[in-house]
Amino acid sequence: MEIENMYQSMGISKEVYNFGKEILEGLKERFEKIDEVAEYNQMKVLNAMQECKVSDVHFAATTGYGYNDLGRDTLEEVYAKVFHTEDAIVRPQLVSGTHALAVALSSQLRPGDELLSPVGKPYDTLEEVIGIRESVGSLAEYGIKYRQVDLLEDGSFDWENIRKAINEKTKMVTIQRSKGYQTRPTLSVARIAELIKFVKEIKPDVICMVDNCYGEFVETIEPTDVGADMCVGSLIKNPGGGLAPIGGYIVGRKDCIERAAARLTSPGLGKEVGASLGVISSFYQGFFLAPTVTAGALKGAIFAANVYEKLGFAVVPNGTESRHDIIQTVTLGTPEGVIEFCKGIQAAAPVDSYVVPEPWAMPGYDSDVIMAAGAFVQGSSIELSADAPIKPPYAVYFQGGLTWNHAKFGILMSLQKLVEAKIVTL
Numbered sequence: 001m002e003i004e005n006m007y008q009s010m011g012i013s014k015e016v017y018n019f020g021k022e023i024l025e026g027l028k029e030r031f032e033k034i035d036e037v038a039e040y041n042q043m044k045v046l047n048a049m050q051e052c053k054v055s056d057v058h059f060a061a062t063t064g065y066g067y068n069d070l071g072r073d074t075l076e077e078v079y080a081k082v083f084h085t086e087d088a089i090v091r092p093q094l095v096s097g098t099h100a101l102a103v104a105l106s107s108q109l110r111p112g113d114e115l116l117s118p119v120g121k122p123y124d125t126l127e128e129v130i131g132i133r134e135s136v137g138s139l140a141e142y143g144i145k146y147r148q149v150d151l152l153e154d155g156s157f158d159w160e161n162i163r164k165a166i167n168e169k170t171k172m173v174t175i176q177r178s179k180g181y182q183t184r185p186t187l188s189v190a191r192i193a194e195l196i197k198f199v200k201e202i203k204p205d206v207i208c209m210v211d212n213c214y215g216e217f218v219e220t221i222e223p224t225d226v227g228a229d230m231c232v233g234s235l236i237k238n239p240g241g242g243l244a245p246i247g248g249y250i251v252g253r254k255d256c257i258e259r260a261a262a263r264l265t266s267p268g269l270g271k272e273v274g275a276s277l278g279v280i281s282s283f284y285q286g287f288f289l290a291p292t293v294t295a296g297a298l299k300g301a302i303f304a305a306n307v308y309e310k311l312g313f314a315v316v317p318n319g320t321e322s323r324h325d326i327i328q329t330v331t332l333g334t335p336e337g338v339i340e341f342c343k344g345i346q347a348a349a350p351v352d353s354y355v356v357p358e359p360w361a362m363p364g365y366d367s368d369v370i371m372a373a374g375a376f377v378q379g380s381s382i383e384l385s386a387d388a389p390i391k392p393p394y395a396v397y398f399q400g401g402l403t404w405n406h407a408k409f410g411i412l413m414s415l416q417k418l419v420e421a422k423i424v425t426l
């Protein structure tokens with residue numbers, strides 16, 4: 001009763017609250033499983049930190065060249081232990097996920113080499129990195145060829161054409177775990193395992209890299225546990241735990257990391273330089289919290305799927321299927337629908353809740369886009385956020401929530417806005 005009053009004072013009607021409550025009754029078992037995964041991953045991270053003897057001396061800020069930056073080097077050991085790899089790069093100098101991926105790709109590939117994506121079109125920003133869309137400095141400009149094999153209609157791998165696409169020039173295979181903002185299914189680690197095994201049987205020395213964005217800690221194993229030579233992600237998504245204010249990571253085989261470091265800093269300098277400034281303690285603390293934060297975001301995604309599925313909207317993934325990333329798509333079907341949804345997410349934010357988001361023309365998009373984000377870290381998508389291009393089928397992409405309680409409130413607020421605009425009747 002007390003909690004209901006609290007929600008009411010925050011603008012959530014009794015009807016909306018009760019609707020959510022009923023949905024939640026049916027999700028208890030599901031949430032228990034998520035908590036179990038988080039518990040396992042918490043131990044995994046804790047164990048790595050203990051084994052690496054993490055201490056407060058590691059939290060000191062370094063400046064200048066950053067030689068002998070113990071905090072940085074130890075954090076990279078912690079990441080390597082958690083991902084079960086030989087080495088890691090975890091740095092504020094990796095400015096985003098796209099940058100980390102660009103470094104990972106360009107460091108391994110040489111002129112004349114071929115890169116293959118056996119899982120269809122990669123994330124939008126990688127099109128210019130690879131040169132699928134012409135861009136200054138792309139891999140294509142360096143004479144690196146790109147091949148792509150799309151997933152089949154039903155989301156399965158096109159084994160035959162993948163086999164045909166691998167040739168003597170194929171140096172690297174890039175596998176995107178999350179569907180990102182596409183409609184294909186997200187790949188489970190088990191499916192990534194199958195794919196890597198298949199590729200390595202055809203050509204054992206191909207470097208298999210996984211774009212792990214949005215996938216970290218959703219399962220108890222990571223792609224590096226099943227044969228990936230490199231795994232790459234952003235610290236303003238899952239592994240930063242909401243605390244890292246910037247950064248990216250690359251984990252993997254020692255020789256791959258050595259090449260990546262030579263590309264990130266400079267040949268000859270590699271991992272030896274790169275001051276961590278004052279951000280390193282947030283990297284540690286965020287990584288420590290990441291399993292729980294990811295679990296909260298996952299619960300939010302599942303709650304949203306079930307709320308909107310019950311109301312008759314198309315949702316991907318659906319309310320019951322197993323999850324391999326934290327992104328939720330809800331197709332609201334009208335411009336008003338996506339706008340009201342995003343207004344709700346914004347109104348629920350701890351930061352800029354009084355701002356009303358509006359559709360806007362954005363560079364790189366062929367329609368107006370509406371974005372809701374009241375985040376502590378600019379652009380952070382492990383924090384509660386939603387965005388939608390204003391074009392058919394009028395789908396909103398929703399993700400994050402630093403705590404499950406906040407994600408829940410955001411979803412209830414989105415529903416509240418839709419009810420108030422008479423788009424939804426309960």
Ligand SMILES: *Cc1c(COP(=O)(O)O)cnc(C)c1O
Binds near residue numbers: 097099176178179214
């Ligand atoms: C977010 C994301 C990226 C790019 O990361 P940024 O930090 O936005 O540059 C790449 N791939 C996938 C699958 C992503 O979700």
